[in-house]
């Protein structure tokens with residue numbers, strides 16, 4: 455999709471084979487681009503043939519990089535006066551959120567608007583779910599209205615995979631139980647790469663409730679595939695040693711876990727998924743594992759702090775840290791829009807408006 459052309463470093467231009475993005479990418483040289491300096495080897499050709507985005511586990515590093523590179527072009531679109539492109543004109547997207555969400559739902563909806571799609575917002579509370587209609591019947595009814603894409607959040611792990619098997623529409627997983635949250639991991643990877651200029655070789659600590667976290671699982675898959683070294687830390691009841699099989703290091707010593715990393719990604723306690731008490735009290739958790747000003751002083755000076763949200767101030771993160779200059783929390787939200795535009799664009803076949811018309 456993106457290719458380098460032209461001479462030396464500062465004169466290098468990016469060429470884009472996507473008509474609706476070409477104008478915006480053409481002007482990206484190293485004087486105007488983000489701190490990330492692309493080299494020829496970091497510009498993979500478009501590597502995406504998937505109809506669905508269900509998880510990160512099944513993606514290759516090249517596919518992940520294709521999403522990140524496409525998102526970079528969409529971020530440039532979002533920085534100009536007219537932020538809309540016609541890539542999904544005539545397509546219908548259903549936002550099927552059966553579990554609460556603020557960031558993911560709003561970000562997907564804005565991404566769909568920016569891509570000129572028609573949008574249906576499905577709210578479980580106001581639907582015939584309440585009358586006993588099954589997920590499959592609900593989804594088939596939405597498809598009968600010619601839905602092309604279903605963006606789904608559900609409390610059951612595997613629910614989007616099930617829909618992808620029974621429907622003709624493209625399915626994008628917006629978080630399924632404790633399993634995966636692929637677009638969160640992609641926006642996290644995008645943010646890390648934009649800020650640090652690379653992912654390979656970085657030390658990343660994920661601190662908190664790992665056991666019940668879909669964000670943790672998707673991040674572990676994405677970061678290890680892209681060559682980062684991932685450390686997991688939290689109470690032993692919430693960070694079972696079995697996670698080492700995913701290629702991570704596990705430690706229960708928070709001081710050690712925060713000393714070396716380039717990135718510290720904090721996770722909240724997922725009370726809604728815990729079936730029993732996993733630690734004595736919230737205040738004990740905050741004291742033992744919360745990231746506060748004193749602990750920040752033990753981190754590397756250039757270590758950056760991430761959190762997928764929603765944050766619980768005073769539990770896993772103190773306000774000083776959440777609102778501090780090393781916090782990327784709101785940047786993650788901004789980048790989520792570009793990443794979700796990229797994902798929708800790619801699962802649509804990577805086609806511009808001429809493809810939609812065809």
Ligand code: CP
Pocket residue numbers: 554555556557558559629635638762763764
């Ligand atoms: N990060 C995230 O998934 O937030 P929401 O639950 O608000 O969508």
